[in-house]
Amino acid sequence: MSLKAVLFDMDGVIVDTEPLHRKAYFKTFNQLGIDVSEELYTSLTGASTKKVCDTLIEKFGLSETYEEIAAIKRAHFKDYFYNDSEFDLISGVRELIQHYYENGITLILASSATMTTINMVFDKFGLEKYFSGKISGADLKESKPHPEIFIKAAEMAGENIKNCMVIEDSTNGILAAHRAGIFCSAYKSYHTHNQNYSLANMIVSDYTELEVDRMSKFF
Known part of the structure; x- marks a missing residue:
């Protein structure tokens, strides 16, 4: 694994x-x-x-x-x-995405946002080349906390769920990953409020904690 x-x-x-x-x-x-x-x-x-x-x-x-x-x-x-001048990528996430990409990890975006919003973000911040696929929850029958989106994302990646990790920040997303049986890292930041992390496999507040070598103890 x-x-x-x-x-x-x-x-x-x-x-x-x-x-x-x-x-x-x-x-x-x-x-x-x-x-x-x-x-x-x-x-x-x-x-x-x-x-x-x-x-x-x-x-x-x-x-x-x-x-x-x-x-x-x-x-x-x-x-x-x-x-809005304050709108930017979350601190450390571009470096983490590049790090995974350089280490041959397949990246899939699985978001409740519409594909229009996903594409707006990808265009604005130049993320397209790093990701192998994108799924919008708005195009699915069920939304998070239903596990459908993450099961489909793992299929899109062409990997067994045991070799996949979800990065989430909301109660509904963490519950969806848990129901899909996929390892879930919860990202908790200063702007996260009232979300429940009890079902996450780990909680981080700095993206360097999710680098490949640090994750080897779980995988």
Whole structure:
């Protein structure tokens, strides 16, 4: 058994788009005239846009469709994505991606984000060449914490799940990796709040801890 493939979540792992999503969502809530509590917003962290919109429509009895709400939110998000000066890759992740790539590890992106957002991030930060494949949870029937996305990512990598590792930062993502039976490293940073890491195989707050030689004791 050895580490052959790493399955990356994107939000909170490669980039922190969470503040951008947050700003875009709250601007959208204002536009829709609904009052979303912190508790409700936190419970939706890591869920697909469709799941968030469906929850809001049901909870607040909104007349808008999922497509209409998603379009409003997407326009705000795009604005922040290109214009928010604080938006950048998470510290140390580019070096880790390059390190895996140079060591012949297959990299797959497995994110709940839409493929449009994934491609925006990959283009903006020049990540395309390092990854062998990308999966958007928005294109799947089930979203995290269902394990489908990571099972598909391992298949895409062409590796046995025993030789794969997931890097995640959210309760739902960690639970999905656990249910898929894949080793999960939880990345915990100063901007991570209210997430449960109890099912992760290890917790790190510095990406150098996930370098190949350091992982050899697990694989």
